[in-house]
Every structure is written in structure tokens, then in C-alpha cells.
Amino acid sequence: MPNNLRDHVSQICVLNACSHAGLLHEARTIFNEISLKTESIITTMVDCLSRLFMFDEAQKLIEDYEKTNTPSIVMYMSLLSGARNNLNSNLSEIIYKQMKTLFPNAKESLVAGVVLLSNIYSSLGKHEEAKTFRSNQIEELGVKVKVGLSWTEIKGHIV
Numbered sequence: 001m002p003n004n005l006r007d008h009v010s011q012i013c014v015l016n017a018c019s020h021a022g023l024l025h026e027a028r029t030i031f032n033e034i035s036l037k038t039e040s041i042i043t044t045m046v047d048c049l050s051r052l053f054m055f056d057e058a059q060k061l062i063e064d065y066e067k068t069n070t071p072s073i074v075m076y077m078s079l080l081s082g083a084r085n086n087l088n089s090n091l092s093e094i095i096y097k098q099m100k101t102l103f104p105n106a107k108e109s110l111v112a113g114v115v116l117l118s119n120i121y122s123s124l125g126k127h128e129e130a131k132t133f134r135s136n137q138i139e140e141l142g143v144k145v146k147v148g149l150s151w152t153e154i155k156g157h158i159v
Helices: 008-021 024-033 039-051 055-066 073-085 089-102 107-123 127-141
Strands: none
Touching (some): 008 024, 024 039, 039 055, 055 073, 073 089, 073 107
16 A cells, blocks of 8 residues: 555554454554554454454553553453454453453443353353353443344244
8 A cells, every 4th residue: 555545544444354354464564564553553453363363462462552551441342352253251251350340430341241251151052151140240230231122024024
């Protein structure tokens, strides 16, 4: 990409495309060429590494970022999402606990974390654990969750 077209937004878009395509080498090359690594740039790289189950490296990026910046819940959500994709309940539990400690007032993000973690339990066949965890955490967070409803209509009939 020509230098005059490189800006913060285009860098994030290209890194995100590499992340979704699993192009780690290309993402690393681009990431290393970026001189000003903003929170969004680092979060996108954390997402890339997490999607490829490279959690140690993703966590290292977060740790390095936090040496000079306040923690970012979006980075932790990217890490948690990757752990969910990997069905890694142990790592997911650790990440969720970190999120609760670092971001106790970020209720919406914590609820999203609860849903991700309970989905992991369900995917592993631990349905009762998922249900118990989800209800306990939602109660502990003191939030009301709206129950969703959907249906499918085929040829004028709801199925």
C-alpha cells in the first residue's frame, strides 16, 4: 500500500483482514511496520493472535500495552473470544476473572463474557454448569437480561 494512503483506519482494516484470513505472517509484518501502535492497532493484533490460538503471545501484547496504558476491556474480550473458539474453558475462566477484577463496572462487557464462558461450557456438554454459572454471574453483576425470542417463517407458517 502506498505510504500516502496509510493511516490509522486503513492499518486497522488491513490487520483485521489478515486476522480473519489467518494470515499471521502478513499481520506481523504490517504490525511491526506501524510506528504508532494505538489501542485499536494492538487490539486488532491481539484478535489475530487469539483467532490462531496463540494466547501466550496475545497476552504478552496486552501486558506490554498495560505497562504504559490503562487496561482495555476490548483486548480482553478479543482474548476471551479466541479462547471460546478454542473451547479452552480454563483460559476463559482466567480471562473472565481478570476482566471482573480490572473492569468491575463494565457490566455489559462482563455479561458478554458470561455468555461466552457459559457457551463454552455448553459446547463441552456441561449444560448444567453453563446454566448455573450464567445465572449466578448475572445475579452477582446485578443486571437484568432481556429474554430473546425469534422464529422462522416458511411459506406463511411459523416453524
